[in-house]
Amino acid sequence: MVTPVLQIEDLAVEFTTPEGVLRAVDGVSYSVDAGETLAVVGETGSGKSVTVLAALGLLDAGRIVSGRVMFDGLDLLRLPDKKLRRLLGSNLTMVFQNPMSALNPVMTVGRQVAETLVVHDRKLTNKGARGRAIELLALVGVPQPDVRFNQYPHEFSGGMCQRVVIAMAIANNPRVIIADEPTTAVDVTVQAQLLDLLQVAREETGAGVVLITHDLGVVAEVADRVAVMYAGRVVETAPVRNIFRAPQHPYTVGLLSCLPRLDSTVEELVPIPGSPANLLIRSPGCAFQPRCGLSADRDICTSDRPELAAAAADSAAAGSWAACHFADETTAWSAREHLVREPS
Amino acid sequence: MGSYVIRRFLQFIPVVILASIAVWAIVYAVPGSPAAALAGENATPETVAAIEERLGLNRPVIVQYFTWIGQAIHLDFGNSAINGQPVMEQLSSRIPASLQLALFAMVIGLVLAFPMGVVAAVKPRSIATKVINLYQAVALAVPTFWVGILLIIGLSVKNQVFPAISNYVSIWSDPIGAIRNTLLPALCLGIYISGIIARFITASLRDALGQDYVRTARAKGVPEGAVISRHAMRNAMLPTVTIVGLMIGEFLGGTVVTEVVFSYPGLGRMIYSGITARDYPIIQAAVLFTILAFLVINLLVDVLYAFLDPRVRLS
Numbered sequence: 001m002v003t004p005v006l007q008i009e010d011l012a013v014e015f016t017t018p019e020g021v022l023r024a025v026d027g028v029s030y031s032v033d034a035g036e037t038l039a040v041v042g043e044t045g046s047g048k049s050v051t052v053l054a055a056l057g058l059l060d061a062g063r064i065v066s067g068r069v070m071f072d073g074l075d076l077l078r079l080p081d082k083k084l085r086r087l088l089g090s091n092l093t094m095v096f097q098n099p100m101s102a103l104n105p106v107m108t109v110g111r112q113v114a115e116t117l118v119v120h121d122r123k124l125t126n127k128g129a130r131g132r133a134i135e136l137l138a139l140v141g142v143p144q145p146d147v148r149f150n151q152y153p154h155e156f157s158g159g160m161c162q163r164v165v166i167a168m169a170i171a172n173n174p175r176v177i178i179a180d181e182p183t184t185a186v187d188v189t190v191q192a193q194l195l196d197l198l199q200v201a202r203e204e205t206g207a208g209v210v211l212i213t214h215d216l217g218v219v220a221e222v223a224d225r226v227a228v229m230y231a232g233r234v235v236e237t238a239p240v241r242n243i244f245r246a247p248q249h250p251y252t253v254g255l256l257s258c259l260p261r262l263d264s265t266v267e268e269l270v271p272i273p274g275s276p277a278n279l280l281i282r283s284p285g286c287a288f289q290p291r292c293g294l295s296a297d298r299d300i301c302t303s304d305r306p307e308l309a310a311a312a313a314d315s316a317a318a319g320s321w322a323a324c325h326f327a328d329e330t331t332a333w334s335a336r337e338h339l340v341r342e343p344s
Numbered sequence: 345m346g347s348y349v350i351r352r353f354l355q356f357i358p359v360v361i362l363a364s365i366a367v368w369a370i371v372y373a374v375p376g377s378p379a380a381a382l383a384g385e386n387a388t389p390e391t392v393a394a395i396e397e398r399l400g401l402n403r404p405v406i407v408q409y410f411t412w413i414g415q416a417i418h419l420d421f422g423n424s425a426i427n428g429q430p431v432m433e434q435l436s437s438r439i440p441a442s443l444q445l446a447l448f449a450m451v452i453g454l455v456l457a458f459p460m461g462v463v464a465a466v467k468p469r470s471i472a473t474k475v476i477n478l479y480q481a482v483a484l485a486v487p488t489f490w491v492g493i494l495l496i497i498g499l500s501v502k503n504q505v506f507p508a509i510s511n512y513v514s515i516w517s518d519p520i521g522a523i524r525n526t527l528l529p530a531l532c533l534g535i536y537i538s539g540i541i542a543r544f545i546t547a548s549l550r551d552a553l554g555q556d557y558v559r560t561a562r563a564k565g566v567p568e569g570a571v572i573s574r575h576a577m578r579n580a581m582l583p584t585v586t587i588v589g590l591m592i593g594e595f596l597g598g599t600v601v602t603e604v605v606f607s608y609p610g611l612g613r614m615i616y617s618g619i620t621a622r623d624y625p626i627i628q629a630a631v632l633f634t635i636l637a638f639l640v641i642n643l644l645v646d647v648l649y650a651f652l653d654p655r656v657r658l659s
């Protein structure tokens with residue numbers, strides 16, 4: 001059995017806002033194995049970014065209320081700042097959503113890549129770092145890397161900037177790469193190339209990859225496992241084929257029905273009814289209940305918060321975990337719903 | 345870069361022409377004729393006419409302007425209307441005095457402002473920041489002449505550490521003497537501008553620290569000190585350079601109040617006594633120099649800005 005390379009356990013993060021205390025992350029647990037890609041999906045505001053930023057100590061506002069983030073036998077949340085900083089950029093690296101603003105506008109691209117190498121290897125000379133940085137730029141597909149080394153981010157396109165960010169993320173042979181919507185802000189035509197690059201990086205380094213994305217098409221293509229987040233909680237986690245074949249949480253079903261499918265006769269996309277949960281109001285029950293078609297106003301949904309539970313080993317969803325009181329009804333319910341949705 | 349500077353210099357020409365006209369017209373902005381003002385209240389018409397003749401004020405306006413500008417180009421601003429000394433002679437002794445005061449003040453201002461600005465940005469909720477905010481409020485609210493008078497009373501009159509009347513002693517010929525004479529007025533100005541500059545540094549550094557590239561630097565494992573100095577500070581310097589440049593430009597034109605309080609022989613006091621005596625050749629020359637200095641400093645700031653920010657294209 002593989003032990004996870006990064007394990008987030010029961011993480012909770014709060015922000016104090018003028019309207020009150022907002023619990024953006026509410027007891028999130030997920031883990032990623034070496035060499036595996038875990039996709040984290042969920043609509044905007046569900047806490048995907050805050051979870052990983054908090055895990056790496058990169059949150060500049062907010063308060064971590066509880067949890068552990070285990071890496072290499074260490075709890076990152078209780079590590080002194082200096083020690084944590086030494087792990088960042090070497091063992092644990094990040095790729096951010098907006099590549100144009102993720103690079104320092106007044107520093108050459110090459111120096112920024114070289115810096116990643118130098119801060120983790122004091123013995124490296126400037127010349128050595130420059131050579132390695134140029135190699136890395138070439139590796140991620142930046143043309144004419146020795147010329148590009150001396151250029152500034154504004155001379156790069158968004159896709160090229162993201163390649164540079166990926167170069168920095170793989171520079172020191174990371175064991176975990178966290179990519180927060182790495183392709184959202186770039187041109188559609190380069191999205192696939194960047195995803196390929198991440199896949200190659202994963203294979204080369206053997207790192208575990210946490211890929212945060214909105215795009216279920218991307219999930220289908222690159223993920224091994226999926227964690228679905230809703231209102232600051234993981235509501236379902238499952239191997240990728242289960243997610244598409246036998247989703248166990250009504251919210252996952254909702255996400256899938258938003259996805260246009262080439263092989264389906266459904267012509268309309270069905271958006272999830274209702275609006276995203278208000279994180280300021282914490283109900284004792286399931287946060288998805290007000291929008292849930294399966295709940296049918298059953299009392300337990302509003303009174304008890306469902307915890308992640310494993311699907312039956314003999315079912316189609318074996319290996320899935322879902323946080324729903326009626327997860328065992330989901331398959332039948334969604335089949336029924338699909339009949340209703342078929343164009344008449 | 346070179347062609348950019350040349351182009352910017354060419355852009356100066358219309359500005360300088362307009363400025364010179366305005367400066368020259370100062371003479372006519374004075375109510376009544378300048379000659380009458382110079383001659384005093386009980387002067388006979390003959391005396392006034394004689395002064396007009398001597399100063400060339402009876403010639404056509406256009407001729408007067410071109411005569412003046414023609415001489416000004418050759419750095420000849422005529423003679424003082426009061427004591428008949430060449431204006432350029434006074435100007436050339438006042439400019440280094442004001443320059444030295446301006447640079448002293450700026451060094452003091454920056455040395456005070458930098459640590460305050462950084463601490464207030466990095467640790468916004470600390471007690472140190474509360475103290476810094478208080479200092480800034482006081483530095484900005486208290487008039488410089490009042491600080492000057494306090495400094496004179498405390499350090500010159502009571503303790504005689506510093507002279508109460510500051511002479512201009514060049515830093516090159518007598519560094520100790522220069523510091524003794526320039527420190528108090530420079531402190532006075534430095535304290536004032538430190539409040540403004542610190543606020544600029546705090547605001548722009550705080551802004552920079554919230555940017556994505558700072559998060560990237562942290563995620564790369566860059567130690568926090570280097571994140572601030574190498575990544576955030578360099579970006580935060582951009583707006584700060586502008587305000588510091590504007591202030592130096594302003595100081596070069598002389599700092600009237602401070603120079604008067606300390607009897608410092610700079611451009612500011614020259615303008616002040618020129619105005620009180622209606623010695624308009626002096627005023628014209630000093631104001632024209634101020635404008636030129638301001639333009640040159642602005643150009644330097646733009647060049648420095650372009651040097652700090654690669655996104656600004658100089659071509």
Ligand SMILES: Nc1ncnc2c1ncn2[C@@H]1O[C@H](COP(=O)(O)OP(=O)(O)OP(=O)(O)O)[C@@H](O)[C@H]1O
Pocket residue numbers: 015016017022024042043044045046047048049050051061062279
């Ligand atoms: N600095 C902050 N102050 C207050 N609230 C915040 C702050 N940062 C995030 N939040 C809140 O935390 C919640 C989760 O945000 P997060 O950025 O993790 O969402 P996300 O799932 O990454 O969404 P997206 O898909 O849009 O990136 C949001 O409701 C957001 O408003």
Ligand SMILES: [Mg+2]
Pocket residue numbers: 048049050180
């Ligand atoms: Mg996000």
